[in-house]
Amino acid sequence: MTDKTITPREITFRVRRYDPDVDTVPHFDEYRMHVHDGMTVLEALHQIKAEKEPTLAWRSSCRMGVCGSCGMFINHLPMLACQTQVLHLDSDVVTIAPLPNYENVKDLVPNLEPLIEKHAAIKPFIIHTNSKEIDEPTGEFLQSVKERESISQFTHCIKCGLCLAACPTVATDPLFLGPQALAQAYRYTADNRDCGLHGRLEAIDIFHGPYQCHLAGACSQACPKGVDPAFAIQLLKRTLVLDSIGFGKKKSSLAKVMPLADVVKAIEEFAPPPRTVK
Amino acid sequence: MRETRLWSLHILVLPIIAVLLGAHFAVMHYAPVFYGMSVEKAREFSTMIERGKSITQLVLYILLLAAGLYHGMYGVRGIIRELPLTPTLAKLVDVGIIAFGLFIFALGTYVTWWTYSYKIGG
Numbered sequence: 001m002t003d004k005t006i007t008p009r010e011i012t013f014r015v016r017r018y019d020p021d022v023d024t025v026p027h028f029d030e031y032r033m034h035v036h037d038g039m040t041v042l043e044a045l046h047q048i049k050a051e052k053e054p055t056l057a058w059r060s061s062c063r064m065g066v067c068g069s070c071g072m073f074i075n076h077l078p079m080l081a082c083q084t085q086v087l088h089l090d091s092d093v094v095t096i097a098p099l100p101n102y103e104n105v106k107d108l109v110p111n112l113e114p115l116i117e118k119h120a121a122i123k124p125f126i127i128h129t130n131s132k133e134i135d136e137p138t139g140e141f142l143q144s145v146k147e148r149e150s151i152s153q154f155t156h157c158i159k160c161g162l163c164l165a166a167c168p169t170v171a172t173d174p175l176f177l178g179p180q181a182l183a184q185a186y187r188y189t190a191d192n193r194d195c196g197l198h199g200r201l202e203a204i205d206i207f208h209g210p211y212q213c214h215l216a217g218a219c220s221q222a223c224p225k226g227v228d229p230a231f232a233i234q235l236l237k238r239t240l241v242l243d244s245i246g247f248g249k250k251k252s253s254l255a256k257v258m259p260l261a262d263v264v265k266a267i268e269e270f271a272p273p274p275r276t277v278k
Numbered sequence: 279m280r281e282t283r284l285w286s287l288h289i290l291v292l293p294i295i296a297v298l299l300g301a302h303f304a305v306m307h308y309a310p311v312f313y314g315m316s317v318e319k320a321r322e323f324s325t326m327i328e329r330g331k332s333i334t335q336l337v338l339y340i341l342l343l344a345a346g347l348y349h350g351m352y353g354v355r356g357i358i359r360e361l362p363l364t365p366t367l368a369k370l371v372d373v374g375i376i377a378f379g380l381f382i383f384a385l386g387t388y389v390t391w392w393t394y395s396y397k398i399g400g
Contacts, residue, residue: 169360173361173362201280205280206281207281207368209281211281211282212356212360237282237285240280240282241282244280244282244283244286245286
């Protein structure tokens with residue numbers, strides 16, 4: 001990045017506006033303001049709202065790329081507004097629009113209901129088949145470092161919905177489960193503590209499931225947390241194919257149970273060192 | 279049936295298509311290379327009938343027909359079903375694709391059998 005690009009200067013923000021009570025079609029309003037080094041798009045929006053346009057609507061919360069609320073279409077790419085520095089966009093005009101592939105509620109607010117519904121449909125939780133162990137636990141379900149690492153990146157999903165906004169298949173097939181839900185389906189199915197693959201088949205082994213992925217890879221590029229949903233979809237396909245021919249991984253809810261007495265012992269072993277300062 | 283099985287079959291028939299289509303090309307389009315026969319001669323009715331009387335050809339062509347049709351029909355279904363369809367319409371598309379595929383398979387099989395059982399000279 002050249003020094004010129006991070007030189008504080010005047011930037012024009014083209015913000016898409018839409019109020020369903022007033023507008024029949026969306027339109028763009030322009031706001032010109034001074035941008036300093038390090039200023040994020042979210043901060044710029046706050047400044048526009050405070051100084052120029054108090055009715056401007058968007059969704060945001062944590063301001064540090066954790067909650068996934070402020071997903072927007074910034075210069076024609078889905079990004080988190082709080083993680084995107086204006087001067088790093090290397091453009092004197094910054095266009096901000098709501099995420100595509102979602103219904104537009106108002107201004108920059110997308111309706112994320114389809115994302116949540118698809119996520120919920122794949123049963124995003126550990127499913128045990130050993131109900132006796134659930135009701136009367138005798139120990140803890142263990143997960144080795146290797147087992148954890150095999151699914152680690154997929155656990156980082158913050159449900160921001162950028163991957164669905166980037167996905168060309170979702171654009172043409174709204175029923176496609178999408179990279180977020182499919183990656184999470186793999187995340188839970190591949191978890192060594194989970195025995196719920198067959199409970200998820202109804203939701204994922206369908207026409208609008210993993211086989212509709214066109215391998216564009218846009219989801220993996222858009223993910224602000226470094227998750228690779230496109231890869232997860234391929235791994236999910238492998239899991240489903242192996243299961244369909246009877247070569248799926250056999251899991252047991254009992255296999256990894258550590259007796260509670262050993263758990264207490266293990267906790268004691270990992271106890272922090274004694275205090276050195278009183 | 280699970281979509282996984284339908285999709286897996288659609289991938290699994292690919293090597294069958296590749297081999298049998300290769301054989302078809304060798305017989306029909308590359309006859310001068312493989313059989314020392316002109317393409318025109320390879321396409322003549324009498325040559326076709328002569329070839330068609332082989333049981334190997336009968337079996338392989340029916341297999342190629344089945345594999346090609348399945349792969350093609352699954353692909354067409356994928357394109358059509360990607361359109362925003364109601365569940366009823368999606369079901370209709372599935373049924374229509376199966377019916378059309380079976381009809382073409384029956385027609386192709388009939389032609390292949392007709393060639394196999396054709397009596398030269400009446």
